[in-house]
Amino acid sequence: MAGAPHGHGHPHTHGHPHTHESPHTRAPLPHRLAHLLRPHSHETADKLDSALESSARGMRALWVSLVVLGVTALAQAVVVAVSGSVALLGDTVHNAADALTAVPLGIAFVLGRRAATRRFTYGYGRAEDLAGLVIVLTIAASAAFAGWTAVARLLDPRPMEHIPVVAVAALIGFAGNEWVARYRIRVGRAIGSAALVADGLHARTDGFTSLAVLASAAGAALGWQLADPVVGLAITAAIVLVLRDAAREVFRRVLDAVDPALVDRAERALRDVPGVREVGELRLRWIGHRLRAEVAVVVDGEATVRQAHAIAVDAEHALLHAVPRLTAALVHADPAPVAGEADPHHALAHHMTA
Incomplete structure (x- = not known):
């Protein structure tokens, strides 16, 4: 203004x-003539269309990644049930949590489409920042759970069963997470959504933790019984690192950086x-x-x-x-x-x- x-x-x-x-x-000639006569009359609708389009792209990214990660986590959960791998359990829980972060982000994108009111004179776009905080807390909770299960298994070691199946599940987890990470980060940067970028970084770390599960399967195959919980602790450390990056990105946005x-x-x-x-x-x-x-x-x-x-x-x-x-x-x-x-x-x- x-x-x-x-x-x-x-x-x-x-x-x-x-x-x-x-x-x-360049706009068609009649459109430009209308602009000369009424310089700003059409602009609000143009902006609304742009805002809706960016929110629609964000929603599409969320639901597509929710399906991909949901299928990935479900496949891994079946393997966890038969193998008893805590490293894979940590990865599965993290994948499931990552999929569920689509819920607060989806709510935020829907709210962001609402028009400004006399109470919320800037509209509801800041709901996206609140969703980013929820994502940060979700990452923190998954880190705590992964660490707790890994320590418990260190104190009470158990052999890993169905090692080849665990390895396949780890590769599935990596492929699903890396695809989702690339998709979320690309769309998040295109529409300027820090929360969606943070969610993409979260998925990328999940992919690397899936590769860590592959390492634990290799260690178990070689007879190292503590490979599974040790890798589980490594996964926890990786989650903490992405938590730091995501928190920095989201908190900067909350503080209007x-x-x-x-x-x-x-x-x-x-x-x-x-x-x-x-x-x-x-x-x-x-x-x-x-x-x-x-x-x-x-x-x-x-x-x-x-x-x-x-x-x-x-x-x-x-x-x-x-x-x-x-x-x-x-x-x-x-x-x-x-x-x-x-x-x-x-x-x-x-x-x-x-």
């Missing part, structure tokens, strides 16, 4: 967020806008897997309200082109300072935080 030069921190919005089109495509390169990119785009003399405070934040921006730009102090508003709209337009997954920008226009003139924001100084 764009604002004319009102008091700092209280921008006046035009209320018509709009979507940028690809520089490689963004890539500093995005901020640099946005500033460069704003400085190239005709009429923008300088870029003041610039803030970006994720709401689900979409970005919003707030920025103050300095314009000619003699500009009329209409001229300042036009510059603000151009600045928003430039941001929408420059910053991937940005859906709206609130642009506040400040007049360029004049020697001897009082700071127009002085009345707000006592409201500013240190």
Whole structure:
């Protein structure tokens, strides 16, 4: 959204967020003429379609991976029942937990489609961050369970049965998890979902833990009875490592962290806008897997309200082109300072935080 030069921190919005089109495509002539007559009337629908499409891709990734991991975990559970392998048990539980993380993420994507309300004025996109926290807790719980079962088996060693079947189950687990990991990470990065990327990293670690189960089967075949619980502890350590990475990714998103390169990119785009003399405070934040921006730009102090508003709209337009997954920008226009003139924001100084 764009604002004319009102008091700092209280921008006046035009209320018509709009979507940028690809520089490689142009709308049909009637559509462009309509844009000239009503510059922003069609944009809200365009943005809604984009948001729904990204959420739909996320949902599709979740349900496809749920089916693949569910089948994988079911096959492994059958082998666990006949072999008694705690390493495979840990891998199976982790696969099942990974499949079930589709539930909170699916709920988050569905909520994210809902329109903003007077209570939730930014919409429900932050539900995705809550889903990310649930995923982190799920990974932590699976690590605790895998570690506990491995320690219990160390204290009470038992021989592994049906070793060749365990090896086949391990290979199935690796193949299923690696496919799901690649799929989730690719879609998560495409739509900007930190929670879905974290879930993909979770699945990738599951794949490597499945290979560890293969190592435990090899050790048991060679007569090393402690191979199974030792590998179970190694699997626990691997889960803890992915827990660290996933927690860092999700907690950064919860705290509104963004890539500093995005901020640099946005500033460069704003400085190239005709009429923008300088870029003041610039803030970006994720709401689900979409970005919003707030920025103050300095314009000619003699500009009329209409001229300042036009510059603000151009600045928003430039941001929408420059910053991937940005859906709206609130642009506040400040007049360029004049020697001897009082700071127009002085009345707000006592409201500013240190």
